[in-house]
Amino acid sequence: MTLHAHVVGWGKYVPRRVLTNDDLSRMVETSDEWIRTRTGIRERRLADEGETTATMAVEAARQALEVARISPAQLDLIIVATVTPDHLFPATACLVQDALGATHAAAFDLSAGCSGFIYALSVAAHLLEAGAFQTALVIGAETLSRITDWSDRATCVLFGDGAGAVVLQAGENEGGVLATVLGADGSGGDLLMLPAGGSRWPASHRTVAEGLHYLRMQGREVFRFAVRKMPATTRKVLERAGLTLDDVGLLIPHQANQRIIDAAARALGIPEDAVYVNLDRYGNTSAASIPIALCEAAEEGRIQPGDLVVCVGFGAGLTWGAAAIRWTRPQPLPLPRYQRLLRRLYYPLAAFRSWLRRLGRRLAALWSRIAGEENGKNSPS
Numbered sequence: 242m243t244l245h246a247h248v249v250g251w252g253k254y255v256p257r258r259v260l261t262n263d264d265l266s267r268m269v270e271t272s273d274e275w276i277r278t279r280t281g282i283r284e285r286r287l288a289d290e291g292e293t294t295a296t297m298a299v300e301a302a303r304q305a306l307e308v309a310r311i312s313p314a315q316l317d318l319i320i321v322a323t324v325t326p327d328h329l330f331p332a333t334a335c336l337v338q339d340a341l342g343a344t345h346a347a348a349f350d351l352s353a354g355c356s357g358f359i360y361a362l363s364v365a366a367h368l369l370e371a372g373a374f375q376t377a378l379v380i381g382a383e384t385l386s387r388i389t390d391w392s393d394r395a396t397c398v399l400f401g402d403g404a405g406a407v408v409l410q411a412g413e414n415e416g417g418v419l420a421t422v423l424g425a426d427g428s429g430g431d432l433l434m435l436p437a438g439g440s441r442w443p444a445s446h447r448t449v450a451e452g453l454h455y456l457r458m459q460g461r462e463v464f465r466f467a468v469r470k471m472p473a474t475t476r477k478v479l480e481r482a483g484l485t486l487d488d489v490g491l492l493i494p495h496q497a498n499q500r501i502i503d504a505a506a507r508a509l510g511i512p513e514d515a516v517y518v519n520l521d522r523y524g525n526t527s528a529a530s531i532p533i534a535l536c537e538a539a540e541e542g543r544i545q546p547g548d549l550v551v552c553v554g555f556g557a558g559l560t561w562g563a564a565a566i567r568w569t570r571p572q573p574l575p576l577p578r579y580q581r582l583l584r585r586l587y588y589p590l591a592a593f594r595s596w597l598r599r600l601g602r603r604l605a606a607l608w609s610r611i612a613g614e615e616n617g618k619n620s621p622s
Contacts (some may be wrong), residue, residue, distance in 0.1 A: 246366035247417035247569050250408030251312060252304025253536040254297045255286040255401075255523060262398070264546075269394045273347065276398045281499025285384045285401030286608045287525030295327045295336040297404035298382035301532070302341060305378065307584060308573055309408040313591070317374035319348040320365055322357030322528040324435070324557065325384045337380065342476075343589025346378070354433065354556025355495050356423075357528030358380055362407070362552075362564050363421035369411040378587075380406040381528035388435055390455035399497075400456075401524035405532025416567035419549075420482035422474055429559035432459045432484040440547055463559075464501060471495075471505035475553050478563035486510060488549050491538060495554030496520040496530040505553075517543060527556065544568050 260274035261284045276282055288297065298321055306313060319341075321334040334348035353360040358381035365377040382404035391397045408601060409418070436454035448454060471494060479485060492511055494502050499520055506516050517538045526533060531552050536543050546569055553563040576584070 242413060244370050244372060244411045244413060245415065245417040246369040246409045247414070248411050248566060249410045249570050250305040250307070250309025251350040251406065251532070251536040251539050252301045252306075252308060253405045253533045254300035254304070254402065255403040255533065256288045256292055258289055258385050260287050260401075263276050265398055269397060271394050271398060276473075279378045279486070279500075280399060281518075281520050282398065282524045283521045286403055288384050292365075292384070292402075293327050294321075294323050294325050294382045294384045294404070295340070297384070297402065298333065298380045298406070301338045301406040301536075302337060302378055302380055303369060303584075303588070304536075305408045306341075307576060309380050309410070310573065310576075311376060311408055311410075313343040313587070314345060315376050316343040316346040316378050318365060318368065318377040318381050319343060319346045319350055320361040320377065321348075322351045322353065322379070322381045322522065323383055324352055324354055324357070324360040324521055324527060325388060327438045333382070334380075339595050340585060340588070340591065342594060343378070352562040353425075353528075353560045353562075354558050355497065355525070355527045355530065356554045356556040356560040356562045358405070358531045359421065359552060359554050359562030359564055360560070361425055362409075362418065363423055363562065365409050366418040366421065369409055372411070375410045375411050378406060378544050379409060379532075380404060381530070381532045383527040383529045385456070385525075385527055388454065388456050390452055393455070394426040395460060396456060396458055399525050401526050403523060403526045403529045403533055405529050405534075405536050407532060407535065414569065416569040419484075419565045420478050421562065421564045422478040422481060423560075423562045424474070425472075425558050427558065429462070430557070432462045432466070432559060433457070433557040455502045466496065467501045467555045468495065468504045468508075468558060470555050471501065471553055472508035473504070474555075474563040475509055475551055478551065478553070478565045479510075482565040484565065489515065489544055489551050491550050492516045492547035493531055493534050493538060493550060493552045495556070496523065496534060497525045497555075499613070524527065530554070539572065544573065546571050
């Protein structure tokens with residue numbers, strides 16, 4: 242029996258707060274025209290106070306689960322691709338697992354820069370194809386505004402926040418994730434990095450004063466790398482799937498820069514209407530950019546059952562990756578009202594269950610201390 246990993250659900254979340262190019266022109270020396278002509282970005286979304294990578298990931302996940310008509314209790318695996326986790330540990334995926342009430346799911350984070358979602362999709366798809374799991378939730382989520390230097394014109398105009406998610410399910414029917422390609426070149430690690438906050442340069446007065454907790458990027462070198470890798474990786478994943486560029490229904494590239502996207506499309510000979518772009522509205526959301534675009538394309542009817550979708554990205558590491566997906570899931574009809582109500586009730590119950598488990602641990606610890614004290618009093622001197 243051959244199993245295939247099918248995309249059966251999709252969802253996204255972008256914060257309500259919008260930062261336009263005109264807004265940025267009042268913060269740094271720039272202009273709407275300068276940003277648009279060099280990047281293609283008009284505006285981006287920024288997380289509000291209280292919003293984090295985990296909270297945005299949960300919102301995207303809820304949408305994806307609703308589209309898939311799957312309960313969180315049916316999930317076997319959750320992978321969150323991010324370079325901006327809520328904490329170094331615990332994993333953001335574990336926070337998502339708890340918030341969803343996905344009591345049977347294993348959970349971990351994956352860090353591969355802007356290629357992270359493709360990496361996570363590949364890992365999950367292979368685990369499903371091997372029969373290790375039946376259903377997986379793959380999320381790309383970022384809060385890049387928290388590691389952006391808003392006084393640096395070269396980088397602050399580029400990035401935004403958001404989350405996108407897909408549900409994968411194993412099935413015997415043909416289609417789904419047909420092939421993936423992953424790659425890395427660590428010699429380029431210094432081209433795009435967050436210098437401090439890890440074991441090499443832990444947080445200190447010096448690292449804060451020198452701005453080492455903000456991302457650093459050598460833009461020209463990253464641009465040249467991306468323009469070369471995007472077409473090559475697209476061709477490679479199609480070759481691995483036994484397909485050609487003529488078979489591609491929609492190309493969903495990492496939304497980093499319009500000039501990179503245009504150069505890749507020209508190199509591949511793919512027409513403009515076969516390339517999905519939402520960069521102008523969200524900016525570069527790193528690991529979230531491809532799943533957000535994939536979700537929007539599905540919602541807009543740009544992807545139909547039988548279509549071949551190719552997702553391709555590049556990012557810090559340096560990393561790159563692509564996935565060829567044969568779409569098998571039609572756009573679902575809206576849920577009946579009572580089912581929507583039941584789903585809304587599930588998440589408060591999951592929060593209550595989490596609270597009960599925390600309370601149980603505290604009570605167990607208290608009882609252990611009391612019992613220890615009593616044993617100490619009763620022991621012979």
